[in-house]
Amino acid sequence: xxxxxxxxxxxxxxxxxxxxxxxxxxxxxxxxxxxxxxxxxxxxxxxxxxxxxxxxxxxxxxxxxxxxxxxxxxxxxxxxxxxxxxxxxxxxxxxxxxxxxxxxxxxxxxxxxxxxxxxxxxxxxxxxxxxxxxxxxxxxxxxxxxxxxxxxxxxxxxxxxxxxxxxxxxxxxxxxxxxxxxxxxxxxxxxxxxxxxxxxxxxxxxxxxxxxxxxxxxxxxxxxxxxxxxxxxxxxxxxxxxxxxxxxxxxxxxxxxxxxxxxxxxxxxxxxxxxxxxxxxxxxxxx
Numbered sequence: 001x002x003x004x005x006x007x008x009x010x011x012x013x014x015x016x017x018x019x020x021x022x023x024x025x026x027x028x029x030x031x032x033x034x035x036x037x038x039x040x041x042x043x044x045x046x047x048x049x050x051x052x053x054x055x056x057x058x059x060x061x062x063x064x065x066x067x068x069x070x071x072x073x074x075x076x077x078x079x080x081x082x083x084x085x086x087x088x089x090x091x092x093x094x095x096x097x098x099x100x101x102x103x104x105x106x107x108x109x110x111x112x113x114x115x116x117x118x119x120x121x122x123x124x125x126x127x128x129x130x131x132x133x134x135x136x137x138x139x140x141x142x143x144x145x146x147x148x149x150x151x152x153x154x155x156x157x158x159x160x161x162x163x164x165x166x167x168x169x170x171x172x173x174x175x176x177x178x179x180x181x182x183x184x185x186x187x188x189x190x191x192x193x194x195x196x197x198x199x200x201x202x203x204x205x206x207x208x209x210x211x212x213x214x215x216x217x218x219x220x221x222x223x224x225x226x227x228x229x230x231x232x233x234x235x236x237x238x239x240x241x242x243x244x245x246x247x248x249x250x251x252x253x254x255x256x257x258x259x260x261x262x263x264x265x266x267x268x269x270x271x272x273x274x275x276x277x278x279x280x281x282x283x284x285x286x287x
Contacts (some may be wrong), residue, residue, distance in 0.1 A: 013123045013142065014278055017080045017116060024082035025094040026050075026057035031106035032076075039072030039244070039266075047106055057094075066284060074284070075244075075266040079120050081113040084149055089156070104153070111156050112149065117260075118168045119145050121239065124258050124278070125175040130182075134174055141171060172258070176217070176237045179257055183215030183235020191216055243267040249286065 030053065034044035044050060052060045052070075059065070065073045085108060086092065095102040122145060126138045145168070148159065189212060195202045201221035208228050215235040222242050229249040239258035246267040253259060254274040264279050270286035 010123065010127060013119065013146075016084075016146075017120050017123070019077055019080060020083045023087055024057065024078075025086045025096070026053045026059075027082045027085060027095075027106065027109045028073075028076055028078055029053040029057075029059065030095065030102075031109050034072060039070070039075060041069035047103060055096075071266075074282070075262055077260065077262040077265065078109075078113055079116040079260070081109060081116040084116065085109045085112050088150060089153060104157075108153055108156050111159065111161060114161055114165075115145060115149055118165065119149070120260060121172055121258050122168060124276075125172055127278075128179050128255075128257060129175050131174075131178060134171060134178075138171055138175070141167060172239065176219075176239075176257060179235050180215040180217065180237060183255070185215075187212065187214070189213075189216050191218075197222060238263065248273050 026049070030049040031047060032044075033046040034040040034042070034050070036043050050059075054060050059073070061068050061070070065071070085105065086094070089108060089112065090101075090105060093101075095105045098105075119142065122138055122142045126135060126142060129135045129138060145164070148156075148164070151159070191201065191211065191213075199220075201218065203221055203223050203226050205224070206226045208226055209230055211231065213228070213231050213233045213236050216233070216237070218236055218238050218241050220240040220242075221238075223246045224242050225245045225247075227247045228251050229247045230251060232252045234252060234255040235257065236253075237257045238253075241263065243263045244266045248264075248267045248269040250270065250272040252274045254276060256276065259276060259279060261279050264275065265282050268285070269281065271281070273281065273285070275281065
């Protein structure tokens with residue numbers, strides 16, 4: 001596989017995993033549960049449209065979401081699952097036009113979101129992986145996963161997502177081990193003795209400015225309000241890490257593993273925060 005082939009795969013994949021709200025039907029605003037503890041002014045039931053969702057599926061307070069307490073909305077990213085459901089799975093048919101299908105559409109959206117999330121991680125692994133054998137396996141699984149996103153409703157509703165996730169996680173872990181070992185360069189991480197909650201590192205509010213986080217295993221870590229400013233997280237695995245209000249000002253995440261836009265959107269950063277080429281600085285970050 002040539003470098004040009006890889007670029008074509010990357011471009012096609014990442015374009016399909018970028019949100020395109022005008023092509024969606026406000027699925028995140030209706031299908032999801034909003035929690036007051038996760039960046040919303042009040043709880044909202046799953047399947048109940050947000051009061052700010054207009055008839056054209058646009059948000060009535062889009063420009064003032066953070067001012068009005070909807071930080072959770074600005075952090076959310078469906079990774080392109082919304083427009084895939086709206087335009088491909090249901091062929092442009094909205095839940096407003098077919099209210100009898102609303103629950104089904106919302107349920108399938110949640111399934112598609114998980115599949116697109118797996119696609120994102122596979123694409124990131126493919127981009128970071130240097131082992132040709134594993135890279136070939138990643139390419140095959142990317143193709144298989146992408147084809148699933150184009151299946152019909154009946155297929156998606158019956159799809160064994162956990163079995164597929166197991167296959168994906170196996171390759172993600174192999175990639176993580178290789179990339180982290182390379183980033184550590186023989187050094188040892190100093191996070192091994194940290195306390196955990198349900199098996200996840202408990203780093204709530206921790207001052208990690210002087211910690212060696214190169215090649216660190218931060219999978220699923222609770223980094224809420226932690227201070228990572230100025231730190232180098234090259235090769236660090238951040239899959240599933242909770243970065244709500246994490247201070248990333250001046251931090252180097254350019255070569256971090258498995259970051260998503262929603263994680264970045266939930267964190268605090270500035271113009272000096274280095275991100276992977278696949279992610280963007282939120283407009284509300286410090287300049």
